Amino acid sequence: QSALTQPASVSGSPGQSITISCTGAILDVGKYNIVSWYQQHPGKVPKLMIYEVTKRPSGVSTRFSGSKSGNTASLTISGLQADDEGDYYCCSFTGRSSLYVFGGGTKVTVL
């Protein structure tokens, strides 16, 4: 199945807000409120930032927030900081035999 669609790159200045979109289909993002977001710094292990579309795990900054409208989920990072640089991936549960699908990833650059 096709990966979820994310922009290849997003950039912003320190202190600004950026939003990363994640577009799927009616049978994955559109159907289930089971979208998660992962941050990955170069050479590091992915880290869960958002689960169930809008929820933050303990220890994740409140600057990270998630939302969904129709078949598109979004991750917003407010008050952008240098340490926010890295790759961000969305993931949706699909309920099909291929249980999960990831987005292609978005490289976030802090200018």
Added chain:
Amino acid sequence: DVQLVESGGGLVKPGGSLRLSCEASGFTFSSFSMNWVRQAPGKGLEWVSSISRDSVYKYYEDSMKGRFTISRDNAKDSLYLQINSLRAEDTAVYFCSRSSAKKDFDYWGQGVLVTVSS
């Protein structure tokens, strides 16, 4: 602390086989579904396979069905991935990850590199 430690990677010739292992600690392994996710060099994350707590349900990415087999041994707190008929495009870091009850991947291992080359 939750720990997931993968092993079993390495250099394999096309057509060869490999069995990856993931040893879990710091949590009740038998209470969680587990997953394999891979990442080819310079590429994004790709879900590979998931297995339920009791091994009754196993799921695979469509393109990997038939060559990949996921299994677990709850007595040994271990997860496995058998990969047969390896191809160059299987070259990747393979991560072991835990599924929370919310169906996300809340803990990840450090990953193990599989390189398929002649």
